[in-house]
Every structure is written in C-alpha cells, then in structure tokens.
Amino acid sequence: MKFGKLEHIEGIDFSLPADGEVTKQLFKQLESNNRPRFYTGGTQFGRPEWIGEWFPAKTKSTDFLIHYQRMFNTIELNATHYRVFPHKTVKGWADKVNDEFRFCPKWPQTVSHRRRFQNSQDITDDFLASILALENKLGPCFIQLPPNFTAQKAEQLFHYLHDLPRDLRLAVEFRHESWFEAENQSFFEELLNLEVGACMSDTAGRRDAVHMQLTAPFVLMRFGGYELHPTDYARIDEWNKRFKTWTDQGIKEVYVLMHQPDSIKTPETLIHWNQLINRQFNQQLPIPSRVSEQGSLF
Secondary structure, eight states: OOTTOOSOOTTOOOOOOOOOHHHHHHHHHOOOOSOOEEEEEESSSOOGGGBTTTBOTTOOGGGHHHHHTTTOSEEEEGGGGTOOOOHHHHHHHHHTSOTTOEEEEBOOHIIIIISTTSSOHHHHHHHHHHHGGGGGGBOOEEEEOOTTOOGGGHHHHHHHHHTSOTTSOEEEEOOSGGGGSGGGHHHHHHHHHHTOEEOEEEOTTOGGGOOOOOOSSEEEEEEEOOTTOHHHHHHHHHHHHHHHHHHHTTOOEEEEEEEOGGGTTHHHHHHHHHHHHHHHHTOOOOOOOOHHHHHTTO
C-alpha cells in the first residue's frame, strides 16, 4: 500500500483513536452478536517468491488461487480496479475457492478516477454483472477515491451511491485530507444512512485515515505493514482489542486486508494475526504453513 507509506517510521504514533461519533450511532442500531465472522487475506493470488516456500514447487500461476485459498479466506481483488472481467473468468475464480472464501473487489477506476462518478452507468452495470458471478463468495466491494478527490465533490459521489443496488455490500475509502475534517462529519452520517461502509487504511503516513467511523455492520480495514517490524505486532494486538469492542457491540463481519511490501511477508504476518483471532474469537481461520511443514504431515 503506497498510500501513506513512509521509509522511516521512528516516532510514529500508531495508537488507535477513540471511536467516532458515527460509530456510536451505528451501535445503537445493532444487536449484540456472539458469532462474528473474520476474514483475513492479502492483495494478490500469489507471488513467484512463494513458490517452494508457501506454494508447492513448480506451481503454475494459473494455480496460485487454489493454493492461496488454503492459507487465507479473503482477498483484496485489485484486478477489478483496472478492467471488468468476463463472467466466465470471474466464475472460474469462484470455482477455485471453498465456500468460506470471500472476494473483496475494488471498484473500476474508470468510474472513480476517470469519469469521477459521472456518466458511469454503462461501466457500473458491466462491473456488477461481472462480480455477481462470485455469487455467495462475494464479500464487500470498495470504492477507492482518487487522492485528489476532495470533499467538495461529495455531491457527485453520493448521487452515484444513491443509485446503486441496496443489497450490495459496499465501502468507500476516502483519501484526501478534507474528508476527515471535523466539519465534514455529515458525510459519514450519510454513509450510515445508506448502510455503506467507510473503509479504513492503517498506514504510517496518514493517521487521519484511521478515522474509526463505522457506518455499516461490517469492518473493512487495510493494514500497511513494515515487514514484521516490532510495530506491526503491537498494532495487531491493539486492533484485536478494538475488534473485540466492536463485535461485542454487534459488528457482524471483520475483513483485514494485509499489505506488506510486495506481499512477501503477508503469510508470516497473518500466521500471527490469525492465531490470535482464532484464540480470542473462537474462529477457524486458516493458518498459512510452509511447504516443508505441509510435507511433515504425511
């Protein structure tokens, strides 16, 4: 995740802010939930560097997803940001994963970055028809706003959101600083009214993006790691404490989308995090294992 990426993180305050006012409004609408679901994963089907370590030797790229879904149960589907895929292709992805797996597609940049949500009905219809091939394996989609898309353009965004299907789980990731200013609280309230989530990005250089405004009964959080720097572990522990508070208040699903540089350390990071989640929340998240460890089972 290049957004907010810093080369040096000494002195960065990674502590999590208090819950926002909109989060408190959401909790008043929710009922207690004893069975939250957790989904953790990365941003790519696989890396060549994983072959021989996390994937069997000589694994073909066409089989990456098969092995990926044995280690993780969700993915930030960045490919859909750059093109709309044929129904057959998307259906093929769905057929390679188990029933517990969820895809989180990123909205087409043609809509968000080029057309700026105007005159976008054609590409929107094509995109929705494409991802519906995922069927029950479709998790929340998310719209990533351009870095220069300011809160002054809110009317364009919300006019577009109002026209989307209400049964579609969707989150928006704000990037420009203006969205997080105190006077723009009403935009999060509007997301709450629409039951559209507000994606969070935990990254060193943009602590304002850890806004703690929950606007839907699910959490979509993008975590920018630093190759297992000690701060990664401390941040994970703090997030787990906050997840406990939120799920106790009725949050139904938590999606953690892991960003490590070039995804190299994603498996190691999620070994640690998934083990903590499994113990604390009585989950059964898959635990990534190296090929040498897999072989020792037989």
